[in-house]
Amino acid sequence: MFPRPIQQASPAAQWLYTIALPVALVIWLFPLLGVALTSLRPASDLAQGNYFGMPSGIAWENYVYIFTETPIGQYMLNSLWVTIPTVIGAVGLSLMTGFALAVYGFKGNILVFFLFVAGNFVPFQILMVPVRDLTLQLGMYDTWYGLALFHIAFQTGFCTLFMRNFIKALPFELIEAARVEGVTEWRIFWYIVLPLMRPAIAALSVLVFTFIWNDFFWATVLTQGVDSQPITAGLSSLNGQWIAQWHLVSAGSIVAALPPVLMFFLMQKHFIAGLTLGAVK
Amino acid sequence: MTASAPDFRTRLQDWLPKLVLAPSFAVTILFVYGFIAFTVVLSFTGSKMLPRFDFVGFDNYARLFALPAWHTAIANIAIFATLYITICTAIGLMLAIFLDQKIRGEGVLRPIYLYPMALSFIVTGTAWKWFLDPGIGLQQVMRLWGWETFTFTWIKDADYALYVIVIAAVWQTSGFVMAMFLAGLRGIDNEMLKAAQIDGASNWQLYRRIVIPMLRPAFLSAFVILFHLAIKSYDLVIALTGGGPGRATEMPATFMYSYTFTRNQMGIGASSAVIMLMTIAAIMVPYLYAELKERK
Numbered sequence: 001m002f003p004r005p006i007q008q009a010s011p012a013a014q015w016l017y018t019i020a021l022p023v024a025l026v027i028w029l030f031p032l033l034g035v036a037l038t039s040l041r042p043a044s045d046l047a048q049g050n051y052f053g054m055p056s057g058i059a060w061e062n063y064v065y066i067f068t069e070t071p072i073g074q075y076m077l078n079s080l081w082v083t084i085p086t087v088i089g090a091v092g093l094s095l096m097t098g099f100a101l102a103v104y105g106f107k108g109n110i111l112v113f114f115l116f117v118a119g120n121f122v123p124f125q126i127l128m129v130p131v132r133d134l135t136l137q138l139g140m141y142d143t144w145y146g147l148a149l150f151h152i153a154f155q156t157g158f159c160t161l162f163m164r165n166f167i168k169a170l171p172f173e174l175i176e177a178a179r180v181e182g183v184t185e186w187r188i189f190w191y192i193v194l195p196l197m198r199p200a201i202a203a204l205s206v207l208v209f210t211f212i213w214n215d216f217f218w219a220t221v222l223t224q225g226v227d228s229q230p231i232t233a234g235l236s237s238l239n240g241q242w243i244a245q246w247h248l249v250s251a252g253s254i255v256a257a258l259p260p261v262l263m264f265f266l267m268q269k270h271f272i273a274g275l276t277l278g279a280v281k
Numbered sequence: 282m283t284a285s286a287p288d289f290r291t292r293l294q295d296w297l298p299k300l301v302l303a304p305s306f307a308v309t310i311l312f313v314y315g316f317i318a319f320t321v322v323l324s325f326t327g328s329k330m331l332p333r334f335d336f337v338g339f340d341n342y343a344r345l346f347a348l349p350a351w352h353t354a355i356a357n358i359a360i361f362a363t364l365y366i367t368i369c370t371a372i373g374l375m376l377a378i379f380l381d382q383k384i385r386g387e388g389v390l391r392p393i394y395l396y397p398m399a400l401s402f403i404v405t406g407t408a409w410k411w412f413l414d415p416g417i418g419l420q421q422v423m424r425l426w427g428w429e430t431f432t433f434t435w436i437k438d439a440d441y442a443l444y445v446i447v448i449a450a451v452w453q454t455s456g457f458v459m460a461m462f463l464a465g466l467r468g469i470d471n472e473m474l475k476a477a478q479i480d481g482a483s484n485w486q487l488y489r490r491i492v493i494p495m496l497r498p499a500f501l502s503a504f505v506i507l508f509h510l511a512i513k514s515y516d517l518v519i520a521l522t523g524g525g526p527g528r529a530t531e532m533p534a535t536f537m538y539s540y541t542f543t544r545n546q547m548g549i550g551a552s553s554a555v556i557m558l559m560t561i562a563a564i565m566v567p568y569l570y571a572e573l574k575e576r577k
Binding site for chain 1: 294297298299301302304305306308309310312313314315316317319320323332376379382384390391392393394395396397398399400401402403404405407408409411412417418421422452456457460461464509512513515516519520533534537538541547550551553554555557558561565566569570573
């Protein structure tokens with residue numbers, strides 16, 4: 001049996017194990033749990049220096065405050081407006097490009113694929129000035145669709161890589177057999193390949209959702225005001241206003257983190273499969 | 282008419298893959314490669330607040346490398362990238378091997394190590410900023426628990442603030458590296474390991490001589506991914522230290538942003554972006570070339 005079950009290891013190793021695992025767990029969970037606890041602490045506790053002791057009460061009012069007194073709700077909506085079209089657009093486009101690159105061996109196939117994949121690793125800084133200029137000229141600066149459009153453009157490379165590798169791993173005989181039967185190419189795509197792609201679509205959607213939701217760089221470059229800033233950029237500017245009001249900063253962080261973290265825990269299997277399949281990212 | 286109809290259909294079928302690819306391909310060529318070319322051109326011009334096209338040769342590069350701030354940024358990214366990649370790989374491998382021991386509760390542990398990947402760097406930055414703030418975080422807890430002299434002020438200390446960014450970045454990504462190694466470990470042929478075990482190899486020897494060498498592809502992709510994440514790191518620095526104290530945690534990415542938009546030195550900003558791109562390309566292009574050639 002390999003690896004040997006831990007029960008057969010030396011006592012010292014077992015000891016190390018029983019200590020190391022909980023310690024690691026605490027380190028991994030502590031920062032976020034700490035923030036979550038602080039977000040529910042009344043402001044008076046913090047003023048008295050009670051950061052880690054028993055809270056004097058559970059202060060839901062921190063959350064009520066950030067939703068009523070700050071535009072955080074609007075920021076969340078803006079994030080959704082950017083994220084959902086990007087997921088649909090990038091996954092839809094890459095299904096087609098991935099299929100084309102995986103199934104047809106035309107001239108230049110590898111070169112096109114290389115260009116898609118390499119584009120993925122480009123530091124965004126080098127695209128920043130022209131992207132900003134173009135959005136300004138097109139009148140799309142500070143709009144959700146300007147941001148979503150460029151997200152789609154920059155995610156296509158990664159998504160294509162992902163889909164192409166997934167389709168490559170499908171049994172090619174299925175497609176061959178259908179061709180012999182005289183099934184047209186787009187029907188092969190629609191009726192044979194697409195149904196098999198469901199897990200890939202799920203995995204990629206989860207991944208792209210978290211990437212875009214968490215994007216900060218393009219959000220600061222392409223948006224400015226409350227009407228269009230997504231939550232990451234919005235939270236960053238709110239943090240600037242809430243100096244030392246850690247109960248508010250924490251509540252804001254939890255709200256911003258909730259959608260992708262929930263998504264992660266609900267779709268965990270897909271998320272992990274996606275990360276390791278798209279490991280070239 | 283009837284004879285040409287199937288012809289047209291066959292031709293359409295031949296063209297289908299290219300038609301399908303065309304929009305995405307055009308977008309990538311224009312928005313990625315075209316825009317890279319645009320920035321490269323900008324880096325040779327005297328652009329200040331807005332793009333201008335008066336060519337100044339290598340002036341911007343000469344000025345860039347004469348700037349102490351750029352030297353700080355380069356020194357910082359070198360330290361940051363080295364520590365980040367090494368520690369992430371070490372912790373990721375260790376966690377993967379630990380989780381691979383057929384332990385109970387793997388299903389619970391794995392997502393806990395991995396969930397930081399789903400967080401925004403802004404949130405990670407805030408969480409660690411709070412946790413490491415001397416007045417309220419770790420230091421305060423230790424003192425409350427009776428360790429009166431415990432001091433941990435790295436985040437406020439120009440000499441150590443960079444290491445705080447390393448800690449937060451490692452926390453965020455080592456779960457991901459773990460997942461990659463775990464996938465690699467699960468892919469190793471068990472027969473060979475059993476044979477070695479029957480021959481009396483110890484666990485340590487198994488890992489050193491067989492498992493770790495067989496994980497080479499996982500090491501390579503982990504390195505490539507971490508390397509490009511390190512060069513791109515921007516959000517975390519902004520959220521955690523904002524490049525400070527002073528300029529202690531300035532990185533090429535923050536340097537580029539502030540020179541282009543805050544200081545209106547677009548030419549210099551563009552040249553720093555070109556240097557960043559070239560650094561990544563030096564690692565990426567040979568790697569991708571080798572990968573694609575193999576897979577073909």
